[in-house]
Amino acid sequence: MSSGGGSSSPRATAISAGVPAEDRPRVLIIDDEKDVHYSFRRLLEKEPLDILSAETGDEGIRLAKKSHPDLIVMDIRMGQQSGLDTLKEIRQINPRQVVIMMTAYGTSQTAIEAMKLGAYDYVLKPFDIPHLKNLLAEALGVARAIRQESAPFPARATADELRQSIVGSSPAMQQVYKLIGQVAPTHTTILITGESGTGKELVARAIFQNSTRQNKTFIAINCAAIPENLLESELFGHEKGAFTGALSQRIGKFEQCDGGTLFLDEIGDMPLTTQTKILRVLQEGEISRVGSNQAVKTDVRIITATNKDLWQAVQRKEFREDLFYRLNVVRLNLPPLRERAADVPLLVDYFINKYRQRQPTGPSQIARDAMEAIQRYPWPGNVRELENCVQRAMVLAAGNTITLSNLPEEITRGTRSGTACTPVPSSEGAPAVGLPLSESRSSSSAEPEKGALARAVETLFEFARKDKQLKLLPAAERELIVRALAETSGNQVQAAKLLGITRATLRKRVDKFGIQKRMAID
Secondary structure, eight states: OOBOOOOOOGGGOSSSTTOOGGGOOEEEEEOSOHHHHHHHHHHHTTSSOEEEEESSHHHHHHHHHHHOOSEEEEESOOSSSOHHHHHHHHHHHOTTOEEEEEESOOOHHHHHHHHHTTOSEEEESSOOHHHHHHHHHHHHHHHHHHHTTSSOOOOOOOOOOOOSOOOOOSHHHHHHHHHHHHHTTSOOOEEEEOOTTSOHHHHHHHHHHTSTTTTSOEEEEETTTSOHHHHHHHHHEEOTTSSTTOOSOEEOHHHHTTTSEEEEETGGGSOHHHHHHHHHHHHHSEEEOBTOOOEEEOOOEEEEEESSOHHHHHHTTSSOHHHHHHHTTEEEEOOOGGGOGGGHHHHHHHHHHHHHHHOTTSOOEEEHHHHHHHHHSOOTTHHHHHHHHHHHHHHHOOSSEEOGGGSOHHHHTSOSSSOOOOOOOOSOOSSEESOOOOOOSOOOOOOTTHHHHHHHHHHHHHHHHHOTTOOOOHHHHHHHHHHHHHHTTTBHHHHHHHHTSOHHHHHHHHHHTTOOTTTSBO
């Protein structure tokens, strides 16, 4: 099953440069499609390589044991035994085996799982030939270094089922998935950067759920949402009598999260005094409660996130330089939505599915002109803004389809600021984009007055925006607050801005009208 690799001329040694003819690298291709084997032989026929072929995972494992290939290129989806299962066994045989995975399904789950299991990289079908050849050359270089014991290649942690879905198949998101898979099994500190609304907490949770700490506690803290005088107590706890109102001892988030993962969102807004204590946790692995001199040992993995340029903050003396270096061990940058326009239709379908679970009688698809408008818009608020837009449109839609009239004016106008995204043509030929969802088993029907109520609330929104002192009837005022919270996914700060009132006033109204706390996120 091996094939001699042709000429060893300088032109033909791009993939295995400088390798003597007697020491040709062996590349094992594992795929259940014969055409793939043919394509690789054609691609590599002029390279000084020995090509081995296997059409099943079991056959590939046998060849790997017998021939000790330098590089294995393997499909993720194959017959009875998947590529991921085969990869597990191969890594047990040789933890330093260099493996490139192939897939036609570039989902977050397959990408993260492959990288967690120790795959060197993965490529999407159909192949980008120049990229594939560069990747093969790079992987064979690593394999040579491993053979010479000059570059150890540690095994990854064993795989666990990905529980958190991250939507997107663009090249930018593929890089994010790879990094998640690489860093999740480690204990290193991660800094997630990106504009507001790009999904930094979602990525933090994906890292946690794929880590060795996944059965422990995950706690997320927004450093910008907690007043400075309360943040230290929230993080480190306090002793009874430490300050006015400290009527009993309180355990902070670090102690609650012992053995788990603490996600510090908006770390760039953390006060300098608190930064000093965070630095001590990272250096010494211990904290002190407010009002106590006693050190408490704690084992917590810290993941941080910010939408600010922390290095600029360091230059302005607003952020500790030593803490910056401690946090910036591995940086994972999330691309803004305008840089991954190809993911917009996937996200729209995902959010329609998500909210249809809550509203079974709601629309299940979106009209083509509405989707085109959504794709032209630059989304300065990123994925969060898109989700709010879809949720709003589903509430306003009268039938089974979201139409252009259900979208906010700034989206139907084209752009609000910046450069519009390039539209991505839909693969559907029908007037509506997106596959209709299966009908819910619920037999409840929509209330006949719901459309009229939605229009009435929209009118109230307009009045409220024009006249912030407008006195509303209690029922209308309650509905207005419910709608504002729904549009902002329960974010009280954003809802208060939308209503033109303070956050404190909004909280009083939430309590007054008995609005469910789970809807009103602090």
